[in-house]
Amino acid sequence: MEDVVSSVQLDRDFWADRPVFVTGATGLLGSNLCAALVGAGAEVVTLVRDGVPKTRFAELGLEREVTIVRGALEEEATLARAVNEYAIDTVFHCGAQTIVGTANRDPRSTFETNVRGTWNVLEAVRSSRTVSRVVFASSDKAYGSHEVLPYDEDAPLRGEHPYDVSKSAADLIAQSYAKTYGVPVSITRCGNLFGEGDLNFNRIVPGTIRDVLRGRRPVVRSDGTPVRDYFYVQDAVHAYAALAQAMEAKRHAGEAFNFSLEQQVTVLELVSLITRLMGREDLVPEVRNEASNEIARQYLSAKKARTLLRWAPTFSLSEGLARTIEWYRARDGR
Secondary structure (H helix, E strand, O other), X not given: OXXXXXXOOOOHHHHOOOEEEXXXXXXXXXXXXXXXXHHOOOEEEEEEOOOOOOOHHHHOOHHHOOEEEEOOOOOHHHHHHHHHHOOOOEEEEOOOOOOHHHHHHOHHHHHHHHHHHHHHHHHHHHOOOOOOEEEEEOOHHHHEOOOOOOEOOOOOOXXXXXXXHHHHHHHHHHHHHHHHHOOOEEEEEEOEXXXXXXXXXXXXXXXXXXXXXXXXXXXXXXXXXXXXXXXXXHHHHHHHHHHHHHHHHOOOOOOEEEEOOOOEEEHHHHHHHHHHHOOOOOOOOEEOOOOOOOOOEOOEOOXXXXXXXXXXXXXXXXXXXXXXXXXXXXHHOO
């Protein structure tokens, strides 16, 4: 078991003893964010729907370090109770159904979680007398398909497929609550997160790493040409904390911030980089070209975050991947 405080280090002077509510706490971003907040001395309350024993959340022993509220984003009363009973100051709304394939198969549940879940969180905050800031995890997918790239924060939100639409809608709802009701919510839009603790092996990064560890050819479900941003989860944790801290002076409510390495690679280039870092360039990817509802090119400008928040990523793509590979290698048992 790892020591929770050995994770990303945040500003203890700011976070110590601060009541923080995290949705999506057992996911890739949420678990690493919770670890960093616990390490900084925050009083962390989490919303957990299912108990999954192999998550990063469980590995770090976070169930012993945080208060767990059992429930789902669709349960408005549960969210209101959590926010009010624990006198929450800061909310990180990271909870969502994040898998594009799942959204295509079951759009209704994706809309229920991502859209209804977001307004439920914001309603709980609207009725609270203690919450001073909300950081809401939107996505670069909220922008949909654009000819002019990179996306900046003024680009229209026009998702077309179920997951993209769910993020466009939730993003606009967050902006609406800020502008109509004065709810102190700011919005993050990141590229494709990867890093320690991602158990969704249908995603390209952990899936490729697992295939290589087991001596198999990596599977590419698209034709390999889609261009994406890939963003290391520990840099995302720093970004979310930086935005939350910048909101202390009642700034940035209703605003969105892109966070990105500002490095664009194709799926095949990413797979090639992983196999090279793992010393298995002989494992030529199996390109199946069976993916549907894929946007050809998506990448972000992080100029606003760099300028207004003085934020910059700590890790290069290769460095983040190397750290991620070592995490999976240490747990592969082969």
